[in-house]
Amino acid sequence: MSTAAREAIDHAATPWLFGVAAITTAPHFLHQPGWLSAFAGLILLWGTWLWQGDRRLPGRWVLFLLVALGCAGILLEFHSLFGRDAGVAMLVMFMAMKLLELKSRRDAMVIVTLGFFLLLTHYFYAQGITTGLWLLGSLWLITAALIRLHGGPASPLRATLRYAASLVAQALPFMLLLYLLFPRISGPLWGLPQDAHAGKTGLSEQMAPGAIAQLVQSGDIAFRVRFDGPLPARDKLYWRGPVMENFDGQTWRQSPGRLAAEQIEALSLPVTYETTLEASEQRWLLTLDAPTGLPPETALNGRLTAYARQAISQRQRFRFAASLDFRFNVRESTGVLERNRALPAGLNPQTRALAVDWRNSGKTPAAIVNQALTLFAGRDFAYTLQPPLLGRNGIDDFLFRSKRGFCEHYAAAFVVLMRSAGIPARVVGGYQGGERNPLDGYLVIRQSDAHAWAEVWLDGRGWVRVDPTAVVAPARLENGIGDVLAAGEPLPAVLQLRSDMLRNLRYRWEALNNAWNQQILGYDSQSQRDLLSRLGLADTGWQNLAVLLAASCSLALAALAAWTMYNRPRHDPATRLWHKALRHLTRRQVNWAPWETPLTIAQRVRLEQPALGEAFDRVVEAYLQTRYAGATDNLKTLRAAVAHLP
Amino acid sequence: MGVISSLKQRLFRWQSDGTTRFRLNQRRIFIVPTRGGLLFATALLVMLIGAINYNLALGHALVFLLAGLGMTGMVHSFRNLHGLLVTPGRSEAVFAGETAHFTLTLDNDRKQPRPALELGIAGEKSVAAAVDRLASSKINIPLLARRRGWLELPRIRLSTVYPLGLFVAWSYLQPAMRCLVYPQPLFSSLPPPRPTAQGGARSGEGGEEDFAGFRERQPADSPRHVAWKASARQNDEQGLLVKQFAGGAETELHFDWAATAGMASSEERLSLLTGWVISAANEGRRYGLEIPGQNIPPGSGEAHRRHCLEALALFPA
Numbered sequence: 001m002s003t004a005a006r007e008a009i010d011h012a013a014t015p016w017l018f019g020v021a022a023i024t025t026a027p028h029f030l031h032q033p034g035w036l037s038a039f040a041g042l043i044l045l046w047g048t049w050l051w052q053g054d055r056r057l058p059g060r061w062v063l064f065l066l067v068a069l070g071c072a073g074i075l076l077e078f079h080s081l082f083g084r085d086a087g088v089a090m091l092v093m094f095m096a097m098k099l100l101e102l103k104s105r106r107d108a109m110v111i112v113t114l115g116f117f118l119l120l121t122h123y124f125y126a127q128g129i130t131t132g133l134w135l136l137g138s139l140w141l142i143t144a145a146l147i148r149l150h151g152g153p154a155s156p157l158r159a160t161l162r163y164a165a166s167l168v169a170q171a172l173p174f175m176l177l178l179y180l181l182f183p184r185i186s187g188p189l190w191g192l193p194q195d196a197h198a199g200k201t202g203l204s205e206q207m208a209p210g211a212i213a214q215l216v217q218s219g220d221i222a223f224r225v226r227f228d229g230p231l232p233a234r235d236k237l238y239w240r241g242p243v244m245e246n247f248d249g250q251t252w253r254q255s256p257g258r259l260a261a262e263q264i265e266a267l268s269l270p271v272t273y274e275t276t277l278e279a280s281e282q283r284w285l286l287t288l289d290a291p292t293g294l295p296p297e298t299a300l301n302g303r304l305t306a307y308a309r310q311a312i313s314q315r316q317r318f319r320f321a322a323s324l325d326f327r328f329n330v331r332e333s334t335g336v337l338e339r340n341r342a343l344p345a346g347l348n349p350q351t352r353a354l355a356v357d358w359r360n361s362g363k364t365p366a367a368i369v370n371q372a373l374t375l376f377a378g379r380d381f382a383y384t385l386q387p388p389l390l391g392r393n394g395i396d397d398f399l400f401r402s403k404r405g406f407c408e409h410y411a412a413a414f415v416v417l418m419r420s421a422g423i424p425a426r427v428v429g430g431y432q433g434g435e436r437n438p439l440d441g442y443l444v445i446r447q448s449d450a451h452a453w454a455e456v457w458l459d460g461r462g463w464v465r466v467d468p469t470a471v472v473a474p475a476r477l478e479n480g481i482g483d484v485l486a487a488g489e490p491l492p493a494v495l496q497l498r499s500d501m502l503r504n505l506r507y508r509w510e511a512l513n514n515a516w517n518q519q520i521l522g523y524d525s526q527s528q529r530d531l532l533s534r535l536g537l538a539d540t541g542w543q544n545l546a547v548l549l550a551a552s553c554s555l556a557l558a559a560l561a562a563w564t565m566y567n568r569p570r571h572d573p574a575t576r577l578w579h580k581a582l583r584h585l586t587r588r589q590v591n592w593a594p595w596e597t598p599l600t601i602a603q604r605v606r607l608e609q610p611a612l613g614e615a616f617d618r619v620v621e622a623y624l625q626t627r628y629a630g631a632t633d634n635l636k637t638l639r640a641a642v643a644h645l646p
Numbered sequence: 647m648g649v650i651s652s653l654k655q656r657l658f659r660w661q662s663d664g665t666t667r668f669r670l671n672q673r674r675i676f677i678v679p680t681r682g683g684l685l686f687a688t689a690l691l692v693m694l695i696g697a698i699n700y701n702l703a704l705g706h707a708l709v710f711l712l713a714g715l716g717m718t719g720m721v722h723s724f725r726n727l728h729g730l731l732v733t734p735g736r737s738e739a740v741f742a743g744e745t746a747h748f749t750l751t752l753d754n755d756r757k758q759p760r761p762a763l764e765l766g767i768a769g770e771k772s773v774a775a776a777v778d779r780l781a782s783s784k785i786n787i788p789l790l791a792r793r794r795g796w797l798e799l800p801r802i803r804l805s806t807v808y809p810l811g812l813f814v815a816w817s818y819l820q821p822a823m824r825c826l827v828y829p830q831p832l833f834s835s836l837p838p839p840r841p842t843a844q845g846g847a848r849s850g851e852g853g854e855e856d857f858a859g860f861r862e863r864q865p866a867d868s869p870r871h872v873a874w875k876a877s878a879r880q881n882d883e884q885g886l887l888v889k890q891f892a893g894g895a896e897t898e899l900h901f902d903w904a905a906t907a908g909m910a911s912s913e914e915r916l917s918l919l920t921g922w923v924i925s926a927a928n929e930g931r932r933y934g935l936e937i938p939g940q941n942i943p944p945g946s947g948e949a950h951r952r953h954c955l956e957a958l959a960l961f962p963a
Contacts, residue, residue, distance in 0.1 A: 105811070109682040113689045116712065120693050123702040135708055143715065143810070150811035151761050167718050167809065174714025179707060185698050314701050521703035553717070561721050565728050 007105050009149065014051050016145035017102060017111050018044060021095050023138045024115035027122045027131070028092050033077050036089055039070065040096040047099040058100055067097055088121045108149050112142055129516050136168070143167050173556050181549040183542040184525040202280045203429055203450055205242045207252040212408045212429075213385050218447040220278075222431060223286060224514060225443040227273045232288075234433055236324045238453065238465065239286040239445060241430035243303040249344045250394065252412065252427045259302025259336060264290050266323035274319050276518065280312045286430060286445075289465065290328055293321025304328060304463075315517060330462040332424075337457060340424035348395040348416060355420030365423045365458050369466060372417050375399075376410060376471045383473035407476075410468035411452040424457040428465070432476075439511035573635060574626040581619045581642045588612060598623060615645050667733040667753075670804075674817045675727050677720060683812035686716060719810035726760050726806045727815050730777070734821035735784070737799075739955070741920075742830040744865075746791045748799045748823050753782040762808035765819075767800050791827040794916065794959045799823040828955045831924050832917035833868030837905055839897035860887040867928060868921070888928075898944045899926050899933040916958050923958070927951040937961055 009017075022044060029037040043066075050057060070093040071081060078086035095114045101107060119138055122131065144164035151160070202222060204211060223239075244252035270292050277285065285298060285306040294300070295318045297309050306320075343352075358368050380403045387405040390397040395416045398409050405413075411427050418425035432451035434443040453467040469476055528545075537544065578598075585592055585601070590608050592601045602620040606613040622638035679687065690709055697705030735749035754760050754777040765785055766772025775785045791797050805816035860876055863886040877886045901922045906915040919935065926933040927946070934944035935954045939962075942954055 105682070109685055109811070113685060116689055116693060116708070120696060120702070120705050120708055123697075123704045123708075124700065127702065127704045132704060132707070135704060135711070139708075139711060139715065146810045146812075147808075150807050150809060163809065167715060167722065168711075170718045171711055171714030174717055175707065175711040178710035178713060182706070182710065520707075523703065557717055557721065560718065561724070564721060564725050 008103060009105060009108055011051075011054065013108075013145075013148045014102060015048075016141075016148045017108055018048060018051075018099065020111060020115045020138075020142050020145050021099055023134075023141050024118040025092055025095055027126070027134060028088060028118065031085075031125050032089055032092055035073060036070075036077075036092055039073070040092055043096040043099060047102070050100075057103070063097060063100060066100075067093070070097070084124060088118075088124070091118055091121060105149060108145075112146065115142060127521055129513060132516070132520075140164055140168050170560055174553060177549065177552050177556060179523070180528070180531060181545055181552065183545045183549075184523075184528050202278075202282065202447065203241050203431070205244075205254050205282065205284070205429075207244055207408055207412070207427060207429055207452060208250065212450050212452055213387075213406045215450045216385060216406075216448045220447045221510075222280075222445050222447050222449070223275050223277045224517075225273050225275050225434065225445065226441065227271060227443070229271055231436060231443065232271060232324055235470070236288075237433050237443075238289050238428075238451075238467075239431040239434075240289050240291075240304060240306075240428060241286055242284055242428075243305055243455070244427045244429060245303075245339055247342075247344065247412075247416070247427075249347045249392070255339060260333065262290075262300055262302060262304055263329055263331065264292060264304075264323070265327040265330070266290075266292055267325035267327065268323055270321040270323050272319065272321045274317060276315060276317050276514075276522070277312050279314050279316075283307050283309075283311050285312070285318060287320050288322035288324070290323055290326040291320055292323050292326075293319075295319050315522065317522065327461065328463045329457075330460065332457055332462070337424045340426050340457065341419050341422060343416065343419050348393045348420075350393075350396045350400055351413070351416055352420040354399075355417045359421045365421075365456070368421050368423060369418070369456060369458075372414055373466070373468060373471045376414075376468050381405075381410075381472050383469070383476065407469040408452045410472055411454045414454045414466065414468045418454070418456050426455050428453050428455050432467075437507050437511050437514070439507050440514055442511070442514050444510060444514075574623060574638060577635075577638050577642050578619075578623050581616070581623075581645060584642075584645050585612075585616070612646060615641070619645065667731055670727050670730045670732065670817050672724075672728065675724060675815055676817065677724050677813050677815040680807055680811060680814045683716070686712075686812050690716075715810070716812055720813045722809050723806060723813040723815040726763070726808050727804065727817055729756060730754060730760060730804075731782075732804075732819055732821070734823050737823060737825040739826040739828060739952075739959075740791050741828045741865075742791055742794045744791055745788045746797055746825040746827065747786040747788055748825065750785045750787065750802075750819070750821065750823075751782055752777045752785060754778065755780060760806075760808075762806055764803075764805050766803055766805075768803065772803075772805075789825075791825065794827050794829040794913075794961075795963075796960075797825045797827045799825070826956060826959055828959045829913065829916040829920045831868075831921040832914065833870060833921040833925065834918060836899060836922055836925055837901065839899050860889060862886075863888045864928065868925065897931065899931055900944070901926075901933060901935045903937045912961075912963070916961055920955065920958050923951060923954045 025040055049055070071090075074081060074086055074089045074093070078089065080086045081090060091114065095111070095118060098107065098111050098114060102111065115138070119135060140161075141164075144160050147160050147164055147167075203215065242254050245255040246253040271288070272293065273288070275286065285308055287306045290304055291300065291306055294306060298306050298318065301307055308316075355368075358371055363371065382404045383406065384404050385406055387398075387409060388402045390402065395413050398405055399413050399417075408427075415425040415427050429450075429452050431445050431449045432453070433449050434445040436443050451469070453465060453469065455463045455465055457463050532545075537548070582592065582601075585605065588609055590601075590605055590612070592604060596604070598620045602613075602617055605616045619638065619641040622634055622641045626634040626638050690712055693705065693712075694709045696702070697709055731753035733751040733753065735751055737746060737748045740746045750765070752760075752763070752775060757779050759777065759779045761776045763775040763777070764772045765775055765787055767787065767789055770789060773785060773787060775783060777783045787799070787802060789797065789799070799821065802819040802821075803816055804819055805814055807814050860873055863872060867888050871888045873887045873889045876889075880887065899922070901919050903915065903919070906918050909915045909918055916937075919937070923933065923935065927950075930946065932944045932946045933954075935942040935957060937957060940957050942950075942957060945953075
């Protein structure tokens with residue numbers, strides 16, 4: 001055994017290992033720094049060149065120098081050799097270096113094992129369908145390489161690949177059983193490194209100029225929603241995120257702390273829905289106004305924003321209920337109202353003057369709101385993702401000069417106008433609308449649906465949602481952003497598909513992805529319990545699962561062993577037909593014996609069952625012809641003769 | 647004998663008389679992970695912990711698929727031996743110091759080939775074997791014959807790590823096979839012939855006097871008889887040449903145990919007698935052998951030579 005491990009690798013088997021290294025490292029080139037990819041690629045080429053000429057592998061000092069160089073590069077790039085990204089970079093480097101000291105079977109096993117880890121670590125970055133297919137393809141190649149390594153001298157390429165495919169196929173039932181029955185543990189076993197979930201885009205908890213405009217250019221999916229009932233009207237689909245009350249003249253921020261619980265007065269029956277949130281690294285969730293039913297481990301913060309206990313670091317499902325018509329905090333504390341009237345001193349004098357004018361003309365707050373909306377509805381204001389740059393008095397610049405902006409500009413200008421007029425108002429960040437996939441009925445909300453709107457507090461009505469963008473660009477709410485913007489605006493490619501066929505393809509692909517996410521990637525301890533209770537196993541502690549798993553795996557193993565080892569008796573069709581005819585005789589009470597020849601049996605039939613005699617003679621004749629004359633045509637005659645036995 | 651080794655003896659007990667063909671079945675085949683398999687298992691465990699910790703659904707899938715592959719590999723390693731037919735063969739006698747070859751025939755009546763088999767005796771270098779689908783293959787297992795007499799074939803380990811190298815399946819074969827080992831020959835000049843009943847007149851001719859040409863060297867020929875100059879003129883592929891002498895075919899030689907009294911031990915005496923038998927047979931002369939307990943009348947030919955050598959090989963120590 002140990003001698004086998006030290007055994008030198010067959011020269012012809014080495015390219016298989018290069019293939020294993022390449023296929024497992026390749027996906028990492030999407031995420032690793034360019035120089036590391038180049039480093040790994042060059043070493044692979046070098047190794048191939050050495051192999052081709054059967055040249056001597058580089059000495060220990062060369063390897064040491066290369067490893068030192070690689071480590072230095074990784075240190076410069078990531079400022080660490082550990083952590084998620086740096087660790088993956090180290091794996092890539094080690095895999096490349098191992099190709100330069102590939103001598104024995106043991107080295108080959110190290111390469112294969114490194115390959116497994118490289119496959120695994122790629123799932124930090126992607127777990128889509130293509131990644132799943134890549135997994136299968138890689139394992140196929142690895143299996144073929146293992147067969148080639150341990151299969152003695154040169155088995156033909158196609159036979160090796162076919163055998164590898166059958167081994168992987170036979171492994172699939174085990175995978176399925178383990179996937180379904182292996183006791184699932186949710187949550188990390190220990191703290192994740194700092195960079196475990198780096199680089200996520202999404203709504204942030206503050207709103208600086210241009211933040212949302214930038215987000216809108218991403219076609220990434222923010223979350224998916226499935227309603228239990230029919231889809232509500234589009235203009236009700238306001239997905240509420242963080243509420244921003246503090247304004248410093250440039251940036252809107254959340255105010256710290258929890259407020260007293262909301263008083264929500266539902267005016268319509270609640271709708272219920274399930275949200276599948278993509279990882280956002282934020283604690284707040286996105287809920288339809290106004291949330292009336294929350295899942296456990298989540299809470300509202302006094303501003304109607306739902307929060308989870310921990311940041312959403314992976315795709316997660318929540319069930320909510322919402323009343324789409326509601327009254328919210330009709331009685332509000334004076335502290336909150338004061339805070340929502342505050343403005344930074346000395347900024348935006350023109351806006352203030354305008355609002356003070358409105359107030360002094362004796363208008364009610366509701367009338368002032370309408371006045372402001374009328375202002376935006378005027379022909380001067382335009383909706384664009386590429387607004388001109390604004391100066392220190394940004395709101396003044398926008399309202400009186402550029403008049404071109406995006407939802408965040410309108411929401412901010414509106415709130416400043418309201419506050420200047422003494423009406424409590426604040427900015428709400430979130431998403432609006434979404435696109436329903438007709439194939440699976442899921443509503444898909446993308447980053448490009450990010451939105452900002454305003455909320456004003458009116459005496460007797462509580463906080464009321466006002467969306468100035470709806471006035472400026474009504475189509476934004478009805479059809480989504482793709483229809484609002486003029487050609488040439490920087491929009492994500494997915495939204496620019498105007499052709500029906502392409503759109504249909506996209507729907508299909510996204511429905512497939514969603515099914516993959518919901519059914520396969522989303523399989524967790526809860527789904528495991530659901531599945532088992534549907535199978536009639538109510539009590540599913542991990543012990544029961546373990547017993548079930550062991551039993552089913554043993555069964556599968558026994559079935560596989562029986563199937564692969566059973567030497568099927570090779571009966572040719574002629575023998576099968578002959579046996580059928582003999583069974584027929586038994587039914588007709590002919591006492592034939594196993595040692596009798598066909599001709600003897602025919603004789604016996606003529607004696608015992610004369611009615612059968614002629615028909616059976618034809619069977620015997622055809623059988624003997626097939627058997628000994630060797631013509632395949634006779635098989636048909638035999639089949640017909642057996643079929644015609646009375 | 648330790649507990650472990652006695653357990654091993656019991657566990658791996660041979661269940662056949664060892665002379666007839668037999669089929670490897672599940673009771674004869676054992677399977678354990680190889681070192682590579684242990685590395686594989688450890689890697690899977692680490693990967694599983696990683697997949698749980700980072701909640702990687704595809705990570706779970708990868709680990710479970712690999713675990714399935716491991717189990718499948720185990721079944722297939724086992725299958726590579728299961729149902730194999732082993733037929734003990736016979737072996738050619740050799741001289742002590744030479745390598746004996748035991749021939750086994752492996753029959754595969756399955757429609758899949760059985761590659762990458764290894765057969766070996768503990769402590770010896772193993773030989774690789776492979777049997778194609780619905781085919782058979784003859785395997786020679788080499789074993790150094792150290793001492794004269796019967797060389798019993800020790801227990802053979804038939805093993806395979808095919809297809810994935812994660813498990814080694816093996817079976818112990820103990821066919822009742824033995825190989826006769828002749829004493830190691832010691833070459834020296836033949837003793838003088840003794841007059842025979844019918845041909846005393848020609849008794850003066852020596853066995854090594856009349857040069858009659860060259861012939862190719864046999865393994866049993868003494869190096870001293872090699873015609874080095876003539877051999878050097880040959881091509882490389884052709885072997886060494888040995889001088890052949892005529893004459894003396896009609897004189898009978900008599901190899902007597904008593905005539906070897908000058909040797910130090912009885913083994914050396916047997917060696918010397920063996921050398922004489924070989925030399926005489928090579929020269930095509932008639933010879934007889936007399937050792938304690940056995941007297942073989944003069945004769946010639948292959949059967950006679952074998953008879954003499956057998957007597958020497960089996961001479962009680």
